[in-house]
Amino acid sequence: MVNQSRAGRLDVRKTYKLYINGEFPRSESGRSYVARDSEGEVLARVARASRKDLREAVRAARTAEEKWAAKSGYNRGQILYRIAEMMEDRGAVFAEQLGDGGLTPARARAEVSAAVDRMVWYAGWADKFSQIYGNLNPVAGPFFNISAPEPTGVVGIIAPETPALLGLVSRLAPVIVTGNTAVVVSSESQPLPAITFSEVLESSDVPPGVINILTGFPAELAPWLADHMDVNAVDLAGAVPEVGLRVRQGAVHNVKRLVGTDGYTDLQSPYLIAAFTETKTVWHPKGL
Amino acid sequence: MALAVAPDRAALLPERITNASLAGFLRSVPSTDEVGVEERVASLSTRSIKKDSKSEALRLAVRMMDLTTLEGKDTPGKVAQMSAKAVRPDPTDPSVPSVAAVCVYPAMVPYALEAVAGSSVKVASVATYFPSGQLDTKLKVTETSRVVEMGAHEIDMVIDRGAFLSGEYFRVFDEIRRVREVCGDQAHLKVILETGELGSYDQVRRASMLAMAAGADFIKTSTGKVQPAATLPVTLVMLEAIRDFYLATGVQVGMKPAGGIRTSKDAIRYLVVLNETLGSAWMTPDWFRFGASTLLNDVLMQIRWLKTGRYQSADYFTKD
Numbered sequence: 165m166v167n168q169s170r171a172g173r174l175d176v177r178k179t180y181k182l183y184i185n186g187e188f189p190r191s192e193s194g195r196s197y198v199a200r201d202s203e204g205e206v207l208a209r210v211a212r213a214s215r216k217d218l219r220e221a222v223r224a225a226r227t228a229e230e231k232w233a234a235k236s237g238y239n240r241g242q243i244l245y246r247i248a249e250m251m252e253d254r255g256a257v258f259a260e261q262l263g264d265g266g267l268t269p270a271r272a273r274a275e276v277s278a279a280v281d282r283m284v285w286y287a288g289w290a291d292k293f294s295q296i297y298g299n300l301n302p303v304a305g306p307f308f309n310i311s312a313p314e315p316t317g318v319v320g321i322i323a324p325e326t327p328a329l330l331g332l333v334s335r336l337a338p339v340i341v342t343g344n345t346a347v348v349v350s351s352e353s354q355p356l357p358a359i360t361f362s363e364v365l366e367s368s369d370v371p372p373g374v375i376n377i378l379t380g381f382p383a384e385l386a387p388w389l390a391d392h393m394d395v396n397a398v399d400l401a402g403a404v405p406e407v408g409l410r411v412r413q414g415a416v417h418n419v420k421r422l423v424g425t426d427g428y429t430d431l432q433s434p435y436l437i438a439a440f441t442e443t444k445t446v447w448h449p450k451g452l
Numbered sequence: 453m454a455l456a457v458a459p460d461r462a463a464l465l466p467e468r469i470t471n472a473s474l475a476g477f478l479r480s481v482p483s484t485d486e487v488g489v490e491e492r493v494a495s496l497s498t499r500s501i502k503k504d505s506k507s508e509a510l511r512l513a514v515r516m517m518d519l520t521t522l523e524g525k526d527t528p529g530k531v532a533q534m535s536a537k538a539v540r541p542d543p544t545d546p547s548v549p550s551v552a553a554v555c556v557y558p559a560m561v562p563y564a565l566e567a568v569a570g571s572s573v574k575v576a577s578v579a580t581y582f583p584s585g586q587l588d589t590k591l592k593v594t595e596t597s598r599v600v601e602m603g604a605h606e607i608d609m610v611i612d613r614g615a616f617l618s619g620e621y622f623r624v625f626d627e628i629r630r631v632r633e634v635c636g637d638q639a640h641l642k643v644i645l646e647t648g649e650l651g652s653y654d655q656v657r658r659a660s661m662l663a664m665a666a667g668a669d670f671i672k673t674s675t676g677k678v679q680p681a682a683t684l685p686v687t688l689v690m691l692e693a694i695r696d697f698y699l700a701t702g703v704q705v706g707m708k709p710a711g712g713i714r715t716s717k718d719a720i721r722y723l724v725v726l727n728e729t730l731g732s733a734w735m736t737p738d739w740f741r742f743g744a745s746t747l748l749n750d751v752l753m754q755i756r757w758l759k760t761g762r763y764q765s766a767d768y769f770t771k772d
Contacts, residue, residue, distance in 0.1 A: 219763055222763070226765075388763070391761070391762040391763065392762065392763040392765075393762055393763060393764050393765035393767070393768060394763065394764070394765035394766070394767070414762075417762060418765070418767075418768070
């Protein structure tokens with residue numbers, strides 16, 4: 165039977181899909197799960213990512229990493245700012261989806277504004293963090309000794325369950341601003357804001373593969389992320405204790421950097437930028 | 453002009469070998485159903501290979517590999533490094549076998565021989581003015597005999613595609629035959645058709661028959677310097693030519709796809725097509741080779757993934 169709305173049109177219903185390498189595929193496994201609002205009503209069926217989707221996302225992130233890191237900080241800042249612009253544009257959709265998650269309209273709007281502002285705040289750091297975290301070190305000898313921060317590489321992010329949008333933005337922005345690429349496992353209970361966010365990314369000049377967003381079950385995906393030798397760091401901000409433990413165990417094989425173990429879900433701090441960088445130190449002879 | 457061809461291979465050939473009679477022989481080669489070939493490989497490519505078979509297939513792919521470096525910037529050091537990897541592809545996993553051979557430019561043969569000494573790895577050298585083959589026959593033969601003298605176990609020669617395409621079949625035939633002669637008992641001869649330049653499957657099939665009749669031990673798709681290099685459909689066409697030749701003469705000829713095979717998945721697809729076309733008699737390094745350089749790391753990563761259950765990173769495998 166065909167559903168017809170009162171206006172006599174056919175419903176055009178949206179398929180909520182994954183975001184991998186700048187594209188919107190369904191899960192290769194063909195699976196989906198039901199996303200519900202705070203009252204238990206069905207909102208949508210969303211893709212349930214499998215380990216193979218995660219593998220493809222990591223592959224895309226690894227491929228994108230070199231060029232993204234090679235862009236000037238200024239350019240990355242422009243792109244982050246562009247994300248904020250497009251989020252602002254889709255503000256009403258975000259607010260509605262957060263409302264479905266249980267927020268009052270006023271609180272939902274406030275969260276959207278906070279998320280946009282946070283993206284703008286991190287955009288500003290793009291061409292400044294290396295001045296702050298880099299240094300000309302004093303050494304006893306005829307050398308310049310320079311330390312500079314460099315991106316860690318491919319970062320896996322287990323996004324907080326709530327706040328569904330602000331949590332995602334707060335954990336993602338400090339990762340990508342320095343040139344890392346990201347594979348995000350979105351909030352399991354409220355995946356829709358993350359999917360709308362991926363549509364924002366699609367129209368924000370973010371190169372394919374820099375940010376990949378998987379909807380699904382963190383408990384299923386996190387072990388594969390933790391064990392993946394091509395993932396250099398994992399943000400655990402959204403991981404429940406059992407998942408966190410499993411990620412820590414998996415991370416030993418290639419000594420992944422683990423961040424977000426303190427449980428903050430909407431932190432705004434330059435130290436979070438520093439957490440996903442490695443320090444390169446160069447010695448250069450002086451007076452030659 | 454009377455030409456000596458190995459008697460068993462002569463069964464297909466006209467009694468008197470001239471350009472005209474060779475052209476007649478090649479006209480008798482059946483033409484290829486392009487759509488059929490592509491559909492056949494497409495259906496074989498989707499075949500699902502289960503874990504145990506995959507593990508076996510990957511190890512077989514390693515044993516069949518001709519690890520190749522053919523660059524103007526090759527140095528003795530680079531060749532020594534690659535040869536060490538050929539002997540022991542994964543230093544952390546002794547269960548991974550050595551590759552079949554290393555494939556290098558003539559000047560690098562002595563260094564490769566030194567580096568693989570005492571192992572099962574063979575040294576293959578390209579020859580006959582690789583990759584274009586645009587040189588006169590005499591110098592090509594001289595080059596080959598020099599490489600054979602240096603001790604190369606296998607010779608990868610190129611055919612003169614210009615001559616083949618302009619109908620000078622006798623010249624192509626004669627060149628292969630003479631090169632085969634100087635290879636003697638010491639060296640295996642692989643004949644590169646450079647299928648990317650031949651234009652059609654029919655031409656590939658004719659060139660395959662010509663090369664096999666003239667004495668090729670292996671026929672090989674490409675130099676790796678021309679796009680497209682090896683593809684599955686072209687490989688199937690050549691495998692079918694090998695089957696036809698075997699049925700007509702009883703002589704078994706090997707196959708080497710080369711260039712553009714970069715992933716384990718690709719390699720396994722080639723093995724499926726091989727097994728379905730020629731059967732298990734060809735499923736050994738004696739009769740099938742992969743010409744590749746980046747493929748090895750991908751296969752090693754897959755082997756380790758199967759062993760550990762963890763997805764692998766190129767960061768933990770040597771670059772070659």
